[in-house]
Amino acid sequence: MVSFSIVAIQRKKNLRAGAAYLLMIAVQCGIAVGFDTGPHFDLTQAVLSERGFGDDAIKITQVENWLTDYYSSSPTIAGSKRDELEKLHFDNLFTTDQVINYWSQLINNVRTETQNAARQDDPLAALTVLGIALHAVQDFYSHSNWVETHPRPSDGTYRTDTYAQYANSKTTLKSLTLFTGKYPTDRTYGPGPDRIPANVQIHGDYESGLNHDSLVRPRWDQAYVFAYAASHEIVEAIAKWADETRPGFWKSVISYAVDTNLRKKLDYDVSALRNMSMWINGKGADGHWKGNKSGSKRFFSAFSTKWIGSDSSVFVRQMRDGTASRTLSSNLYSGALPPPMPDLPRFSLQRRAILVRTLKIKQQSDSGNLRSEIGKLAAPDYYARTRIGSQEFCSRTIQGSSESIDPWQEIYFAALDDVNVPIRISVWDEDDIDSAKDQATDINPVIGKNTLDLIFNTATGQISGDLSGNFNSPETAFTSSGEKPDKKRAAITAYVTQYPLK
């Protein structure tokens, strides 16, 4: 009996190892769907924390948001489920009418599935709906020509007039030519019954196409700000539908918390979403956390084999085995005329965007290692952790490069009355699949201190703290570097600037 179950466990493990192998194959075929995982993750963090969500509820939503991408291409899920999830990225809509119908159907589906979760008094189901809904809504701004049809004013403000604000003004919408990109590039049919028209724009990759998936693409920042406003709108609407169905239910959703054991699993899923997106590497893909250059076959393989081989958490099973993706994706491409789109509340928060942009990171020539050691060591794999106000951002890793231009950019949304915004920048050298083992790189001339601690004054635009001055453009950027005897030193050139949201 015992030996039999060991055999069964072994077989199960082999199956999972097989799944990991298949995943590697799939990765080598090239996978890219949506805003990169990093922007989805940061937007979800920003919006849900502003709306009073607890940490566990935010993490669960971030995981479900990511799984919407992951299971759209992973061979570790049933093909029918993959087909459902593949529809939730606003791809392959080539006319304004198709865009309008998709929006109407999607928001109706989100309302229905929110009401179902509320009726069943099931907060985890509601968080799953929320994660998928946020993913799709955010993808619209990353995948469509919305930013091109709503250009940024010359005064530098960011626009927040989202699709939902025009949804019930068909005359306005029909005066626009809206479409999204073809994905994947070699698609000839579908996902609906129709053949793809000739000469449509493709979703593209890091260098080309319609997408605004990451900071390496033009107008990514504008898509990101629209997606921020739109995320607020959809969360507010979901909250309203939830409480109309079951008064008080929403409170249980935003304060949903798990026990210590389950939190460990949740944190493991969060590290999976970061690591697997960071390291995905194969034909066409060189990382999809925040742009390219972060791919690592070795790390991806080592981490994903372990994560896929472990027992799936209830959060993963919720997506893999649940019905949310079926309801939410239904009729999105069927060609059937959808019911009118439910009204979404208009984004009305008073916010400014604070941008922290790194123009250059460069290893110091004599970085404190012995010359003989340098010969043996590969170039550093730098990434930054940046805390702006209350939000922590993790950048992409630039693999194997002692000097990198324009590696990182983070956008934080601050309340207008937030005058002194603290900013902490630290740079790390990625050495292990466990980031806790990574070593800090010294970017601060103060002996014994690695990080830069700054205060950005939004009233004056001045920076104080470890540096002082006005560093608000590429021309006036600061450069700060570590000093001996500190080891592992680098020089960082960066600036901090702000724009209001209108």
Ligand SMILES: [Zn+2]
């Ligand atoms: Zn997507």
